[in-house]
Amino acid sequence: MIICSYYIIIQKYNDFKEFREMLIAGIVAEYNPFHKGHGALLQYCRECGASHVVAVMSGNFVQRGEPALLSKHARAEMAVRNGVDLVIELPVYWALSGAENFALGAVSLLAAAGCQRLCFGSECGDAGLLQEAAAALLQQDFITETRERLKTGLSFAAARNQVWAERFGGPLAGLLQAPNNILGVEYCKALIRLGTAMQPCSMRRAGPGHHDRAPLAGIASGTLLRRMITANENWENYLSAESGMIVHREISLLHAPAATGRIENAILAALRKMSPAGFSRLPDISEGLENRLYQAAQAAVSLNGFYRLVKSKRYALSRIRRLAMCAFLGIEAQAPFTLPPYLRVLAMNPQGAALLRAVKLRGELPILTRAAQASQLSPAARALWLQEQQSCNLYNLCLPQPLPCGTDLTQKLFYLPKIQP
Incomplete structure (x- = not known):
């Protein structure tokens, strides 16, 4: 018994030492599907010195208010086969939220996973500028003035932009006119609100915009790819071989494309x-x-x-x-948590497995690698887990050949034994 305890202590020490030597980058994504633009961001993480990359990925429903083109398990596998080390699910409550709550939920999971860098694409490519904008948006006088403008019948975005334009010029002036800048600002706001030491790193986006309907520089937007895959057009050239293999497989199994x-x-x-x-x-x-x-x-x-x-x-x-x-x-505003209460792992490689061991030592959130572990959650966290299961059961009706209930409970996490280059 003493010898066994000794080896456990040594293993924990080694895991902790390994964790301290890691530089962990976090990405927030939907991977709907994982395309060449996502690959460029992953490469940027490595160029920033990341030894490990964690992705928090929306589950079976995405922020557009639609079912994802492929299931979360297929997209998580796609991410790991393309070089992500660990994929964690963003629960449906946050995945179907507006930008602010979406970012807050996702960044909180990256913080719990020990990430030191938050990497994302933006039109400006200037994390410092986005941090400055985030701090300004969190000032109480800015919030109050925006609320006053809402009373005139403006949308939130229009009211905020109106106040912004009156207060800021120079590089900040047009910052909130670009969609990825806006999301980047929300990530930075989340970092401030959570009080985490994680540092934002922003890559200037190249290629088409998110909603562009024509490819640019060999890259197709997510919107265009979803349309091409749904219409069975020539989409293969715009995905990596790994992504293309999974799309073909899911289509042949009648598990994709999902449709509202x-x-x-x-x-x-x-x-x-x-x-x-x-x-x-x-x-x-x-x-x-x-x-x-x-x-x-x-x-x-x-x-x-x-x-x-x-x-x-x-x-x-x-x-x-x-x-x-x-x-x-059946998702209501009275959620039991303001932040996700557990880490649900969907896919990983050996690098991700090593990171996961270290994350367990930190003990910030319960970690679920098997569905059976959900029984150990608190009652409130388990209610959120059950909501996730219900949404997965309903997602199964969106597929070309509907599946029965319970598939998310029987699906094992994907493990890639060899790290992709």
């Missing part, structure tokens, strides 16, 4: 059954939006019709899609 259209009537049914009070309990509801949602749900005969009836200058389409999906999945 397959559950449209189910979503409409869920919306029609809701009362204004039910809509008011959804995340991100304000200024009487619940009444607008209720009236649209009673009148709409299609999802696009519902979106059109709700959309206005004040309410962005992406926000409406997220609300509709949250209504379908």
Whole structure:
């Protein structure tokens, strides 16, 4: 017994020593799917000196308010085969949140995984500038003034941009006009709010914008790739061989591409059954939006019709899609946690396994590598886990050949025994 305890102590010491020698970079991603732009960011992490790269990845539903093109397990495998060391799931509550809450949930998981760097792409490529903007946005007088502008009927983004334009010139002036700059600022705000020592590192984005519908410099945007894969067009040249292999495999198994259209009537049914009070309990509801949602749900005969009836200058389409999906999945604002309460591992390689051993020693959050471990969570954390399972069961209806309930419980994490170059 004494000898056994001695070896355990030695192993823990070695794991801790190894952890101290690691330089861990974190990435927030959806990998929907993992394309060449994602590969460039991964290379940037290595160029910044990262010995280990952790990705926090949205699960089966993404921030656009849609099911991911491929399942979270397929996309996690895709990430590790392309060089990510460890993939952690961002639970659905945060994956279907607006940019601020999305970033806060994801960055908190990277912090719990011991990341020292937060790497992301932005149009400006200047982490210092984004940090300066984040600090300004968190000032109480800026927040108060933005809220006052909201009362005039502006959207949140328009109100914030109006106040911003009046206060800042020079390099900061147009910063919040670009989508990846905005997300980068939210990452920096999350770092400040969490009080973590993690440092932001931003790569200037190259190639097409996120929503561009034409490839540029051999890179296709995520939006274009999803359209091409769904339409069975010539998408192979825009993915790595590893990513392409997984897409072909999932399509041949009738596990992809997932599509909202397959559950449209189910979503409409869920919306029609809701009362204004039910809509008011959804995340991100304000200024009487619940009444607008209720009236649209009673009148709409299609999802696009519902979106059109709700959309206005004040309410962005992406926000409406997220609300509709949250209504379908049964996700309400009264979540038991403001931050994710556990680390759910989806995929890793030997580097990731070594990192995971060190993360366990830190003990910041429970770590789930098997579904059975969820039984050891606190009651509130287990409720969140069960919400995740329910969303996975409903995701299975979005597939070309629907799957039964419970597949997320039987799917093992993906382990790649050889580290990809």
